[in-house]
Amino acid sequence: MSETHATHCSECGAAVPVPSDATPGELLVCDHCGVELEVVSMSPVELTIFEEEEK
Numbered sequence: 001m002s003e004t005h006a007t008h009c010s011e012c013g014a015a016v017p018v019p020s021d022a023t024p025g026e027l028l029v030c031d032h033c034g035v036e037l038e039v040v041s042m043s044p045v046e047l048t049i050f051e052e053e054e055k
């Protein structure tokens with residue numbers, strides 16, 4: 001049985017599936033708006049928008 005946690009995109013609010021084996025620091029991409037989301041923690045599941053720093 002594989003468990004998938006769902007959370008919401010901080011950018012557009014769409015549901016984003018988070019694999020149960022995701023680890024903090026992993027990047028996910030929102031299917032809806034294409035923003036990159038970084039996994040902050042898994043319990044509870046928390047994502048933050050990943051922004052590349054401009055040089």
Ligand SMILES: [Zn+2]
Pocket residue numbers: 009010011012013014030031032033034035
């Ligand atoms: Zn989104």
